[in-house]
Amino acid sequence: MIIARNHTGHRVGECHHRAKLTDSxxxxxxxxxxxxxxxxxxxxxxxxxxxxxxxxxxxxxRYTA
Structure with a gap:
């Protein structure tokens, strides 16, 4: 699985450990x-x-979803 990261290297979207919703x-x-x-x-x-x-x-x- 590819882990989505922003320009600073932090996890974003459904890959973030506190995300409640998936991208779908x-x-x-x-x-x-x-x-x-x-x-x-x-x-x-x-x-x-x-x-x-x-x-x-x-x-x-979540603008990338």
Whole structure:
């Protein structure tokens, strides 16, 4: 398995030891958001916080997924 790292050598994305969502879940979450699903429903469906769902859908975090 290739470990994803940023420009400083730190693990990023699903390779990070504290990651709760896989890259495929992140892509699915963004696709569900485009289909009109609310952020609250996304957070509940994927088991993450509301702010996490918002940041993922706004590409503020996990932008490489």
């Amino acid at each position: 879940q992140v892509r699915s979450m963004r696709a569900d958001r485009e289909m009109g699903m609310s952020l609250r429903a996304l957070a509940k469906a994927y088991g993450c916080g509301l702010s996490t769902a918002r940041d993922i859908c706004d590409f503020a975090t």
